[in-house]
Amino acid sequence: MSFISASGVKYSYEDSDKNVLDGIALKVNKGEFVALLGHNGCGKSTMAKTLNALIMPKEGVIYVNGMDTSDEEVTYEIRREVGLVLQNPDNQLVASIIEEDVAFGPENLGVEPEEIRKRVDNALKTVDMYEYRTFAPHKLSGGQKQRVAIAGILAMQPDCIVFDEPTAMLDPNGREEVLRTIKTLKEKGITIVLITHYMDEAVLADRVIIMENGSILTQGEPEEVFSQVNLLKKHSLDVPQATELAYKLIGAGLRFSKMPLNTEECIEMLEGALS
Amino acid sequence: MIRDITLGQYVPGNGIVHKADPRVKIILLIAFITLIFCAFNFVSLAVIAAAVMIIILLSDVSLKLYFKSLKVIIVIILITSILNIFYGTGTPIWQFGILKITMSGIYRAVFVSVRIVLLILISSCLTFTTSPTDLTDALERLMKPLKVFHIKVHEIAMMMTIALRFVPTLLEETDKIMSAQKARGADMESGGLIKKVKAMTPVLIPLFVSAFRRAYDLAMAMECRCYQGGDGRTRMKSLHIKKSDVFCIIFAVVILTGVVLCDIFIAPII
Numbered sequence: 147m148s149f150i151s152a153s154g155v156k157y158s159y160e161d162s163d164k165n166v167l168d169g170i171a172l173k174v175n176k177g178e179f180v181a182l183l184g185h186n187g188c189g190k191s192t193m194a195k196t197l198n199a200l201i202m203p204k205e206g207v208i209y210v211n212g213m214d215t216s217d218e219e220v221t222y223e224i225r226r227e228v229g230l231v232l233q234n235p236d237n238q239l240v241a242s243i244i245e246e247d248v249a250f251g252p253e254n255l256g257v258e259p260e261e262i263r264k265r266v267d268n269a270l271k272t273v274d275m276y277e278y279r280t281f282a283p284h285k286l287s288g289g290q291k292q293r294v295a296i297a298g299i300l301a302m303q304p305d306c307i308v309f310d311e312p313t314a315m316l317d318p319n320g321r322e323e324v325l326r327t328i329k330t331l332k333e334k335g336i337t338i339v340l341i342t343h344y345m346d347e348a349v350l351a352d353r354v355i356i357m358e359n360g361s362i363l364t365q366g367e368p369e370e371v372f373s374q375v376n377l378l379k380k381h382s383l384d385v386p387q388a389t390e391l392a393y394k395l396i397g398a399g400l401r402f403s404k405m406p407l408n409t410e411e412c413i414e415m416l417e418g419a420l421s
Numbered sequence: 422m423i424r425d426i427t428l429g430q431y432v433p434g435n436g437i438v439h440k441a442d443p444r445v446k447i448i449l450l451i452a453f454i455t456l457i458f459c460a461f462n463f464v465s466l467a468v469i470a471a472a473v474m475i476i477i478l479l480s481d482v483s484l485k486l487y488f489k490s491l492k493v494i495i496v497i498i499l500i501t502s503i504l505n506i507f508y509g510t511g512t513p514i515w516q517f518g519i520l521k522i523t524m525s526g527i528y529r530a531v532f533v534s535v536r537i538v539l540l541i542l543i544s545s546c547l548t549f550t551t552s553p554t555d556l557t558d559a560l561e562r563l564m565k566p567l568k569v570f571h572i573k574v575h576e577i578a579m580m581m582t583i584a585l586r587f588v589p590t591l592l593e594e595t596d597k598i599m600s601a602q603k604a605r606g607a608d609m610e611s612g613g614l615i616k617k618v619k620a621m622t623p624v625l626i627p628l629f630v631s632a633f634r635r636a637y638d639l640a641m642a643m644e645c646r647c648y649q650g651g652d653g654r655t656r657m658k659s660l661h662i663k664k665s666d667v668f669c670i671i672f673a674v675v676i677l678t679g680v681v682l683c684d685i686f687i688a689p690i691i
Binding site for chain 2: 195198200222225226229230232234236237238239240241242243245246249250251252253254255256257258259262263266280282283284295298299302
């Protein structure tokens with residue numbers, strides 16, 4: 147059975163009639179890396195909040211590891227298993243010292259002090275922030291703060307982490323750091339749902355889901371999804387630059403075996419096509 | 422300018438004062454503050470001053486920082502001591518109209534300034550050597566008995582932690598908004614006090630809006646991390662009274678009795 151399985155999920159905010167989520171069906175397997183793409187306001191952030199029981203769907207059900215998110219008795223168990231990393235790193239840190247902030251989650255869970263210490267050290271090492279453990283948050287860069295926020299979630303030992311546009315407020319270096327961390331987590335077997343509007347981040351995923359107006363427009367492997375250039379363009383969504391170039395070249399009569407997703411692949415294929 | 426205020430700033434370190442139990446430190450601070458106001462002659466004042474100096478030298482924080490924290494209040498010290506010089510009683514040494522300086526006035530001035538300096542030094546020492554989290558943690562534990570009166574001790578401590586955490590963030594944001602408003606032609610430097618205060622409105626409104634937004638985000642982040650209030654919560658750093666803390670307490674008791682004895686056996690000067 148899938149780790150997360152949602153079906154017929156509908157949700158609308160109180161002050162509007164429009165369904166932000168309009169009958170979403172979604173399955174995420176254990177250990178999978180899924181990227182959720184879409185415009186601003188397409189409901190992707192709302193979707194993220196439904197996954198760890200911050201909001202309940204008005205219709206439909208979401209199961210996380212077999213637990214119904216609308217069952218209040220398991221709310222905290224679900225939140226422990228599905229961590230949520232938000233956009234603004236500043237607003238996620240609670241304590242004035244890095245290690246104490248990372249300890250916040252396990253402290254809430256009532257974990258034993260020695261065990262918390264171990265978890266905090268491990269989490270900080272995983273995100274490569276161990277040397278900064280006694281620093282104050284405001285002394286760190288955006289990327290570092292975001293990594294600390296990730297460590298704070300990791301210390302609760304979740305099975306899945308949902309990232310809600312984690313790089314939107316970061317500079318290119320910070321983005322690079324956070325993406326590297328996400329890859330490390332993926333290698334550790336943690337299920338990842340990455341919500342983003344950067345195409346070059348989405349191509350890292352095993353599966354890309356594109357949302358539009360509260361429902362799923364298309365999904366599949368990155369290659370498969372991004373080769374539907376026409377469909378994406380029609381909904382004024384971007385495709386990775388490399389893919390777009392290849393698409394235009396194909397239009398001009400060049401032949402490619404498959405769609406390139408990043409610069410390296412594109413160069414390789416161009417060399418192949420030109421020789 | 423706001424950044425120059427050193428009071429309330431934590432300096433990481435590894436000295437004996439850093440390692441002392443924050444609860445002990447808070448109680449000793451309260452004891453010392455009371456003591457500073459209980460010194461009525463030069464000997465007892467000197468004993469306290471010596472004790473404070475010893476603590477500061479042991480604290481593994483550069484003396485520069487202590488001077489910096491004194492710099493902020495130098496005006497207050499000057500004003501109060503000048504006022505006190507003229508408030509003395511007894512035979513005047515120097516007189517000009519109704520202004521007269523007496524020996525007791527000078528003593529008073531010295532006492533007041535030394536007291537203020539010691540107060541600032543000893544409380545700076547607490548904040549320099551104790552992380553804000555330790556501080557609120559200790560306060561939470563010390564105030565625990567108040568739960569009997571249905572005071573939400575944990576919630577108060579949590580609010581303090583968050584407030585302390587967001588002070589630098591909001592300062593940074595104020596700077597940014599001020600620059601943004603200046604870039605739009607806002608004039609914040611010229612004019613009198615009232616005009617200047619009025620000029621702050623376009624800074625304060627965005628600051629408040631953003632603070633509320635941050636609060637909303639933070640509440641969500643805390644929920645994501647399974648925050649359910651104080652019940653069933655554990656702490657990574659549990660507090661234990663160690664041997665060194667016992668020494669601290671003994672040291673404080675010695676100073677305390679010293680000062681009380683001095684007060685009893687030496688005639689008060691003020």
